[in-house]
Amino acid sequence: MTEFDAFYYDEKFYINGTKEYTLGSILEKYLQKSFKGAEDKLSACKEYLRLLRYPETRGQIVDCEIIYPEAIAFFDRAEEYLHTLPPYNTFPLRDSGLYDIFNQHSVFFKFDDNEIEHEWFDYDKYDSYDDYNEDENEYADHEPNYFHDRMLTSFRIAEPLDEISDPDQVDEIIEFNAQLKSFICHYITIFEDLLRVKRAYEPFLEKIHSREEFLTNEEIAEVLDEFNTEANKKLNNYDKLIPSGTMTLTYKVLKRKKTSVLCENYHFSTIGGFLYIELFKGLQNRYLPRKCDLCGRYFVLERGFYSNYCKRPVKGQPDKTCRDLGHRKRFNDKLKTDPIWSVYHKAYKAHYARYLKKKMTQAEFQKWADYAIEMRTKALDGEVEYDEYVRDMKK
Numbered sequence: 001m002t003e004f005d006a007f008y009y010d011e012k013f014y015i016n017g018t019k020e021y022t023l024g025s026i027l028e029k030y031l032q033k034s035f036k037g038a039e040d041k042l043s044a045c046k047e048y049l050r051l052l053r054y055p056e057t058r059g060q061i062v063d064c065e066i067i068y069p070e071a072i073a074f075f076d077r078a079e080e081y082l083h084t085l086p087p088y089n090t091f092p093l094r095d096s097g098l099y100d101i102f103n104q105h106s107v108f109f110k111f112d113d114n115e116i117e118h119e120w121f122d123y124d125k126y127d128s129y130d131d132y133n134e135d136e137n138e139y140a141d142h143e144p145n146y147f148h149d150r151m152l153t154s155f156r157i158a159e160p161l162d163e164i165s166d167p168d169q170v171d172e173i174i175e176f177n178a179q180l181k182s183f184i185c186h187y188i189t190i191f192e193d194l195l196r197v198k199r200a201y202e203p204f205l206e207k208i209h210s211r212e213e214f215l216t217n218e219e220i221a222e223v224l225d226e227f228n229t230e231a232n233k234k235l236n237n238y239d240k241l242i243p244s245g246t247m248t249l250t251y252k253v254l255k256r257k258k259t260s261v262l263c264e265n266y267h268f269s270t271i272g273g274f275l276y277i278e279l280f281k282g283l284q285n286r287y288l289p290r291k292c293d294l295c296g297r298y299f300v301l302e303r304g305f306y307s308n309y310c311k312r313p314v315k316g317q318p319d320k321t322c323r324d325l326g327h328r329k330r331f332n333d334k335l336k337t338d339p340i341w342s343v344y345h346k347a348y349k350a351h352y353a354r355y356l357k358k359k360m361t362q363a364e365f366q367k368w369a370d371y372a373i374e375m376r377t378k379a380l381d382g383e384v385e386y387d388e389y390v391r392d393m394k395k
Contacts, residue, residue, distance in 0.1 A: 001097055001186055002245075002270055004087060006277075007254045007263040011287050011303065014263070015087040017254055023287035024300040026086045027278045031202060031289050031298045033085075035194045042191040044074060049184045053177045054108065056161045068155040072098050078187055085271075098183055103152055105176045107169075110156040186270075189245065193272030195238040200231065201279060204241055205289060213306050214286050245270030247277070294322040294329070340389065344376045347393040 007014040011023045048071050055064045075098045083093045102109075161173055207223050208215060215223070224241075231240045245268065252265040268274040282288040286303040292310040299310035309326030317325075334341040348369070355365040372393060379389040 002082070002088070002190065002268075004091075004268060004274075006266050006268065006274060007252065008266070008281065009254065009261045009263045011285055014254060015090065019087065019090055021087075022300060023285055024278065024282040024289050027201070027275055027282065028289040028298045028300050029086050030194075030197045030275065031205075031291075033194075033197070035198055038191050038194045041078065042188065042195065045184055045188045045191060048074070049181065049188070052180050052184060054161055054173045055157055058160045058163070061157045061160060064157060065155050068102065072102070075183075075187060078190070082190065088271075098180075099152075101176070101179045101183060102155065104179075105172060106152055108158060108173070108176070109152055109154070110158050189270055189272065192236075192238040193244055193270060193275065195236075196240075196242075196244075196272060197275065199236075199239045200241045201275065203227075204279075206291075208283070208288070209290050212308060214301075215283075220283055241276075241279075243276035244272030247273045292322050292326070294326040340376060340379045340386070343390055343393050344372060347372060 005016050007017050008023075012020055013023060014020050048067075051063075051067055052071050053064075055061045079097070080093065082088050083091065161170070164170055164173070204224075204227050207227060208220070211219075227241060234240065247269075248267045250265045250267075252263055253260050254263045254265075266274070266277060268277075282300075286301065288301050289298045290301050290308070291298050292312070293308040295310065295312060295314075297310065297312065299312070301307065307323055307327075308330070309321075309323040311321045311323050314320045314322060314325055331341075335345050336342075351360065351365060351368050351372075354360045355362065360368070375384060375389055375392055378384040379386065384392075
């Protein structure tokens with residue numbers, strides 16, 4: 001339902017071995033989302049987990065016949081929503097998995113004369129309906145692959161569980177209920193994964209970026225340990241920085257256009273497992289999402305250069321980026337609020353003016369500039385008294 005493979009090579013990865021992404025880019029897209037209503041959807045899933053099962057008594061039949069179509073519509077919308085998110089937005093959207101489960105057990109339901117006859121659709125052979133239609137030997141009209149001859153158009157229960165004596169039918173009802181439970185639990189995991197992005201990933205990244213530089217392995221471990229200690233006090237799994245589902249790792253050769261590369265091939269059963277690996281690979285390789293201090297949107301930091309600002313064009317100033325304006329604003333703010341930076345800036349302008357008037361050679365100016373940066377750093381670290389710093393910078 002939500003399974004896929006990711007092939008990792010350097011700072012790139014390939015979903016299902018084809019579509020290429022930069023490390024951190026999918027996590028960035030999830031962080032950009034608000035996931036408004038995810039908690040309500042999670043609550044609805046948990047309610048369906050309580051209600052959605054085969055009726056045990058005749059008195060429960062009417063409620064089930066109402067709940068079944070409502071549940072199918074709800075999970076259809078959930079599946080459509082999931083396919084607006086990467087990498088699922090590149091996958092073919094399949095028919096309702098819940099509707100499939102009902103049709104696999106259609107012997108439990110009464111059939112009307114107008115129930116729809118259908119053909120078989122082999123998901124193992126075709127990736128999408130479009131591929132199916134391209135085969136000239138197949139019919140263009142088709143429906144998903146069910147175990148019985150007709151598709152359900154209504155959900156009228158034939159008999160409740162307490163009136164069924166056939167042990168084979170009872171076993172099939174038990175299987176039916178187990179499939180419903182497994183299906184709903186999978187969607188509970190999906191919505192918990194989405195909530196975890198906002199409730200765990202985002203605050204963790206804020207702590208990682210609070211020092212405004214790439215952290216060492218030891219520093220990351222310190223932040224993670226502190227974050228996990230606080231998160232473990234919370235009740236909900238989606239408040240904790242943990243993966244979901246299952247992950248398997250193998251090493252495979254991925255053939256590219258001109259060459260072949262050895263990749264780490266992860267198979268993920270959930271998006272939560274993928275995002276977890278995406279986060280920690282980003283930490284290791286320094287490809288990490290960060291919120292821009294100017295526009296407030298997330299961007300991916302690239303290895304080797306740390307910045308508080310993204311490279312998106314500024315609204316109304318297409319020739320300027322957030323990084324252009326942000327660094328200038330940050331520098332001006334330092335000049336206004338930090339006397340050490342103000343002294344440095346004035347001294348730099350004075351010495352640069354001397355260089356332009358040829359009262360200093362380029363070598364002399366560069367030597368002074370290096371010394372000035374060294375003194376500024378010492379003053380900021382408290383290694384040099386402020387008055388001494390001012391005297392030295394005026395020389």
